[in-house]
Amino acid sequence: MAVKRVVAVLALATSLLATSVLGEEQAKCGQASYYPSEYACYDNKTLCPITFSLPTKPCGGGCYSPEQYSCEDETIKDLPEATSPFTLTFSGVRKTFQNLNVKACGRYLAVGANARECHACTAAGGTNCGTYQNSTVLLPGGEMASDVPGHQYWYINPTDGILRYTEALAGNASLWNATIPGKEFAGQNVKVYENGLFTWTREDATTHWWMACLVTLPGGAVGTARSWRIYAPTYVNMERGDCELGRIFSKAVDRKAGVYKYP
Template identity: 30%
Template sequence: MTRFTLAAAALLGLAHEVLADLQPCGPAQYDPAQYVCWDNQFLCPITGGEPLSNCAGACYSKFMYTCTNSVLTLLPPVDTPFTLTVDNPGLPIHGKPVTAGGLHWTLDGETSSYCPEQVGSACPPGDTTVLAAYQGSVSMSVMVPGGQQAYLDPYWNMGYTQAHSAYLPPGSIREGFGAYQGGGFVNLNGNGWGWAACPPRASGGGGPGWNLVARNETNADKFNECHPINLKINSLPSGTLGAWQYT
């Protein structure tokens, strides 16, 4: 009887703490760690560290949409080269860059590139991962003839082709990406659930750094140790090249 009483008291105390953390939003109660309240009447979830905004009662991400005169519209596609940075204020890699190395995108890693000696002073810097998007596809912004195509591999990691080669692993996806001016880089494939950052040794990770994966309805359980993020677009001047080639 004593054990039951103590257990019941502990549960009641926990319930009281949970209720005490809730805040009012009009007639509703909400957890501010999971939702944001707009105008004391609209609740929107926090996804990937972003409190979704409100547009006439509709929740939306500023990485994809804009609201003007209570009308929700898609942001225009980015039309110049760009870099990407991680956006989730709750993670230590918030604001860190997406980096290319080993024919694979990583988070807060080191950009790996190469330029032939004979190119000389015409070689781009090669220390920043620069991308370009066009009609749903994305490529590395490079000087090498033929370019380098970026893609989702069969394991939902972002990779890119070797220079002078168009080979992609069977089952890879080259299209279905959204890149928005003043917004973010979005995966629209596989009923996408957004991007996730996997810490070293977490499912989907590997190596000393953080790995980038695209979560969806088929792999969400596999990546349950990873953290949802957004990828913020940082536009660069037209014609910007990041490297001769990324390696």
């Protein structure tokens, strides 16, 4: 990816988050003044933006995210894409989101103190349910780390951009056919970097961030039993007023960290 494109992407993310801390004093980087909450200074001469509490680094006259790129001979290059099963961690402006795991339950992926992580297992057929760690684990090819016959898949719903997963698809042709467009949509628009960013690409620009949108679970009054479901920042979703921006990171894990089935 060209440096100019990387800088443009970082500038977009920074402009969306450009709110300095109230009362924050400016610092000096060479002759330039800057807010330390918004930029990192290197060698007292180069400023690079901080996005979602994570500093970018200088390379070849531009700035890059070390969670997605490397700098080799002053050239920005992509990190390798993931080949291992992985968990997801959300990092956003809201402090309560920092380093929280994305969890799967009820066909949705969500984050937050009240986000539920659901799993199910049956010992029928000799399944050893004790071998699973029951964490939310995804595979780079679009599957969930589940062993239920028929498998389960994660995908972005093409109608509203929400990050979801399927139920087990064995023997259910209509569900399989309905799911395929979502699976293809995810495969074309999502890249996962090994121990790096979980990214989404819009048709006209590459973005490295997601949206966590507030949901009150059934039976809960406003302000209780709430979680934040994960959405791609489509143009329609960006008009919502109940969402927070953030980045999502992958961490390589063993496949058995997953579950037998995600209900």
